[in-house]
Amino acid sequence: MLIRRRKASDVASHEITSESAYLDRRQLIKATGLIAGSLALGGALGRAQDAEGAVLPAAGGKFADLKKGYAKLGENDKPTSFEDITNYNNFYEFGLDKGDPAEYAPAFKPLPWTVKVDGLCNKPGTIDFNDFIKPHAVEERIYRMRCVEAWSMVIPWAGISLAEVIKRFEPQGSAKFVRFETVVRPTEMRGQRSANLPWPYIEGLRMDEAMNPLAILAVGLYGQPLLGQSGAPLRLVVPWKYGFKGVKSIVRISFVEEQPQNTWKAMNGTEYGFYANVNPKVDHPRWSQASERRIGDFRRRPTLMFNGYEEEVADLYKGMNLTRLY
Amino acid sequence: MAEVDTSRNFETFVRRWLKPAAFVIALAPFAWWGYRALNGQLGANPIEATTRYFGDWALRFLLIALAVTPVRLLTKWNGIARLRRMLGLFAFFYVALHVMSYVGLDLFFDLRLLVQEIVKRRYITVGMFALVILVALAATSTDAMTRRLGGRRWRRLHSLVYPAAIAGVFHYYMMVRAGFIEPLTYGLILAALFAIRMIKKA
Numbered sequence: 001m002l003i004r005r006r007k008a009s010d011v012a013s014h015e016i017t018s019e020s021a022y023l024d025r026r027q028l029i030k031a032t033g034l035i036a037g038s039l040a041l042g043g044a045l046g047r048a049q050d051a052e053g054a055v056l057p058a059a060g061g062k063f064a065d066l067k068k069g070y071a072k073l074g075e076n077d078k079p080t081s082f083e084d085i086t087n088y089n090n091f092y093e094f095g096l097d098k099g100d101p102a103e104y105a106p107a108f109k110p111l112p113w114t115v116k117v118d119g120l121c122n123k124p125g126t127i128d129f130n131d132f133i134k135p136h137a138v139e140e141r142i143y144r145m146r147c148v149e150a151w152s153m154v155i156p157w158a159g160i161s162l163a164e165v166i167k168r169f170e171p172q173g174s175a176k177f178v179r180f181e182t183v184v185r186p187t188e189m190r191g192q193r194s195a196n197l198p199w200p201y202i203e204g205l206r207m208d209e210a211m212n213p214l215a216i217l218a219v220g221l222y223g224q225p226l227l228g229q230s231g232a233p234l235r236l237v238v239p240w241k242y243g244f245k246g247v248k249s250i251v252r253i254s255f256v257e258e259q260p261q262n263t264w265k266a267m268n269g270t271e272y273g274f275y276a277n278v279n280p281k282v283d284h285p286r287w288s289q290a291s292e293r294r295i296g297d298f299r300r301r302p303t304l305m306f307n308g309y310e311e312e313v314a315d316l317y318k319g320m321n322l323t324r325l326y
Numbered sequence: 327m328a329e330v331d332t333s334r335n336f337e338t339f340v341r342r343w344l345k346p347a348a349f350v351i352a353l354a355p356f357a358w359w360g361y362r363a364l365n366g367q368l369g370a371n372p373i374e375a376t377t378r379y380f381g382d383w384a385l386r387f388l389l390i391a392l393a394v395t396p397v398r399l400l401t402k403w404n405g406i407a408r409l410r411r412m413l414g415l416f417a418f419f420y421v422a423l424h425v426m427s428y429v430g431l432d433l434f435f436d437l438r439l440l441v442q443e444i445v446k447r448r449y450i451t452v453g454m455f456a457l458v459i460l461v462a463l464a465a466t467s468t469d470a471m472t473r474r475l476g477g478r479r480w481r482r483l484h485s486l487v488y489p490a491a492i493a494g495v496f497h498y499y500m501m502v503r504a505g506f507i508e509p510l511t512y513g514l515i516l517a518a519l520f521a522i523r524m525i526k527k528a
Contacts (some may be wrong), residue, residue, distance in 0.1 A: 080370075088370030094506040099369065149503075151371055196505045267504065285502065286447055288439075295370045299434060 019064040025117025055133040055219070056111075056233065062223040069139030070214065073154065074308060076294075076301070078145060080153040082222045084295050089229045090147065091248060092197050093182065093189040100191065102323065107186040110249065112251050119179070119254035122170035126297055129233055133219060135168065136160035139208035140223070141216055145246075146278045146307045152292045154267035157237055158220030163211045165253075171207070179203075179208045179235055197263055203236065203247035204260030204274065206316075214239055214312050217250070240309040242276040273326040278307035282326050340405060348409050352416040355383045356423070373431045380424035385498060387417035388491045389515050396522035411467055414487070418464040423458060449500035456493035459486045491516055 008123050057063055081256050089101040094108075113129035118129065138158050146152045154233055164177065181199035186192040218237045219226060226232040231248025238245050264272035280290045280303040291300040306313050359379055362368050368375045391413040398406050433439050443450050463484055465471070472480045495516055498508035 084370035092504060098371070153376070194505075194507075283446075286449060288443070288446075293371065293373065298373075 025141045039297075055130050055138070057148070057226045063138055065067065066223055067137055067139045069141045071140065071142040071156075073142060073144075076156050078224075079142060079156050080295050082154055085153060085155055085221060085266075086227055086229055090149075090243065091229055091231070092198075093249070094229065095193045096196060104190050104228075105232075108185070108191070108228040108232070108249075110183075110207060110228065111314070113251075115234065115250060116193060116252045117254075118252070119168050120172040120175035121255045122172065122293075124169065132165075132167075132195065132234075136164050138219060139216075141237070142217075142268040142306045143214075143237060143294050144307050145237075145239065145243055146292060146303065147290075148242035148244055148272065148276065148284060150284075150287055150289060150303075151295055152291045152303075153295050157216065157218040158223060159218035161213065161214035162215040162217055163213060165217060166207075166210055169253075169255070171255040172210030174257050175257050176207055177259055178205050178207060179252075179256050179260035180205075181248050181252035181254075182247055183249045183251045196243075197267060200251075201247060201263045202260055202266075203245055203262045204256075205236075205245075206236065206259075206315055209238070209313075212238075212313055212316065214309060240278060240306040240313045241280055242278060244272065245276050275325050277313075277318075277326075278303060278323055279305060279326065281305075282323050283300060285312055337405075344410060345412060346406065349412065352387070352413065355379075355420070357512060373427065373494050377424060377427040377432060380420050380525070382418035382429055384417060384424050385494050385512055387420050388487075389495055389512065389519065392487065392491060392516070396519050396526070399479065415464060415467060418460050421457060421460055442506040449497050452493050452500065453497040456490045456497060459490040461492075463487060463490070483490050488520065 029160050044163045087102045087195045088098045091096065091101040091105075092267050094101040094104040111129065115129065118124045121254075138160055140153065140156055140158055143157045144152060145155050171178075180203045182199075183189075184192060205215070216237050216268040218231070218235050219233060221230060222276050226235065228249075231250075233244070234250045235252065236246050245262075259274055262272075262274055264276075265274055278289075283289050290304055294305045304310070359368075359376065363372065363376070394406055394410040394413060394487070398404060429435060431438060433443075444454050445451070463486065466475060466480065466483060475483065495509060495512045498512065499506065502509060
């Protein structure tokens with residue numbers, strides 16, 4: 001019995017070795033310049049056989065055992081189609097049109113990827129993408145996404161808790177804000193060849209906002225790894241804020257004392273603030289934020305305070321003048 | 327003899343076909359929109375796409391209509407003047423589609439909201455200013471109205487097309503979030519067309 005069980009478990013573990021893990025290992029081997037024969041050497045073999053080597057399934061594959069996380073939706077909230085989510089994007093790194101990211105992102109080859117964590121923390125470092133994700137459970141979170149341009153979607157993300165990530169790097173008491181930075185690769189991101197925005201794209205959160213359980217770092221949507229146009233391989237999702245806070249293709253996370261100068265606020269501080277909380281009562285100077293068009297709907301619908309996440313986040317802003325601190 | 331004949335044939339050919347050809351070409355953007363609308367190819371936000379698309383073509387046709395006189399002055403080809411009214415009316419056609427898309431599809435005929443937006447949003451105020459002028463110009467574009475107003479008054483009224491075009495370009499410039507190159511390009515073309523007219527007339 002005992003022997004049979006062990007055999008069975010061996011088979012199971014073999015089966016869950018995804019194609020992507022296999023492919024990524026091959027890439028790793030290539031990158032380190034190892035020839036096939038040297039696989040027999042202990043260290044290399046051990047690494048190559050590590051089933052946890054890659055956290056992303058291969059292109060076209062799905063995340064295995066994705067945990068179900070927060071998915072509280074309203075009656076009229078239905079997940080937006082994958083087609084719409086991945087073809088209607090603001091990601092100026094690839095161009096100004098909503099269709100540009102989908103059209104030009106295939107030139108962007110994110111992996112291999114590293115994330116630099118620095119600033120006021122005890123465990124800074126430059127971490128390989130797989131090692132960055134591996135310690136955390138990838139969960140499905142279905143969130144509304146409200147763009148500052150008054151359209152919205154519902155997106156089933158796959159991501160990891162930002163709070164858990166932050167704890168791991170042990171920020172110091174003096175760290176009041178978290179600053180995020182997008183990659184700069186003008187050869188792969190054609191929008192970065194023009195100066196429509198100053199690159200790199202910068203965003204930031206107050207430490208308590210970043211520690212809110214709703215905040216995640218997403219690695220996928222609809223159970224698949226993020227495509228370039230959605231911010232592959234790693235992006236911020238803070239569903240109670242306007243979409244531009246969701247900085248994409250993150251290469252650097254810094255713990256800082258001063259409020260970071262986020263890109264849109266630096267570009268035009270009278271129209272875009274640091275907080276950028278969804279607020280139907282505070283209009284954008286050029287358009288109303290009272291209502292929004294859900295992608296796929298014909299009529300507009302009213303916009304909800306904090307995008308409907310008032311219960312989860314309102315405490316963060318108690319006593320703050322949200323008209324001034326928009 | 328043969329040469330004279332060819333050139334005369336060519337002139338007749340142009341006279342006969344210039345206007346119908348321009349008419350069909352000017353309708354092409356509308357046809358292309360119709361084709362994509364019927365095939366569900368307007369993207370995830372078809373209302374926004376429609377409003378922007380017709381807005382773009384309204385501006386382009388305004389500049390095209392405004393280019394007729396400078397082209398005539400530069401090439402001395404007077405025949406092109408026959409296209410001026412038609413192209414101007416096409417500009418108005420695309421302006422009308424742009425506004426209908428905004429009021430009818432985007433705001434869903436919420437006129438209270440429309441008034442609020444005109445008052446509150448400067449880029450819409452500026453756009454409406456251009457619209458009012460263009461309505462007046464389209465309404466007085468007929469031969470009968472030209473006669474009724476008299477040549478001089480008619481010309482003076484229709485020189486308002488410049489303030490309308492400036493407002494149109496400005497309306498576009500004010501609504502973009504980033505990437506000011508396109509509205510600036512329209513502005514430069516408009517300035518160049520105006521300059522040619524001024525220099526050639528002086």
